[in-house]
Amino acid sequence: MIETTALQWVRDLNGALSQAKSTSKFVLLDVFNPG
């Protein structure tokens, strides 16, 4: 997908799940191909 400076992407799935739990949010997973 397209890179951006505005959105701070997490690169670690377990870290994202932990953040989601602590913030009561969902995880949005985007699988991308850099080509």
Place this chain on the structure above:
Amino acid sequence: MTYPHDYVTEAITTHAVPVQLDNTKPENAAVLARIHHIWTPDVRIWNDAGDELYRFDGFLPPAEFVARLLCGFAMAHLREKRFDRAERLYLEVLRNYSTAYAAPEAQYYLGVTRYRSDPESDELLTQWANLRSRYPESEYRVKQSFKDLPD
């Protein structure tokens, strides 16, 4: 160029922790096999236990993307029986993105959400009647076509 738009970023960060995985990296291969990844962009909405609640594949321009995404967050809340939050998001789609491809889904599931919240209400048939009049060519119109609706 979908993500750089401020309203897309806001929609994501309001509701979710965003995580990206590069499908060319060997270290991601195991998780991509586990989730049966096949095409990009591959967008999933999970709860904090890793349960998948919504998914869609393929590029969408920003307004279509954010409407689809809001429908996804609404469905995620609906599946977890947070009816008020689901309702607010479906209404947001219908108010702000009424011509988006995702809008008929919002109209259909607004009725489902209100029905699940209050099975005694007539909101299912009311919202499905709105769907019939506002989005007569949509797939969701077909999905409710088994039901007699009020005029």
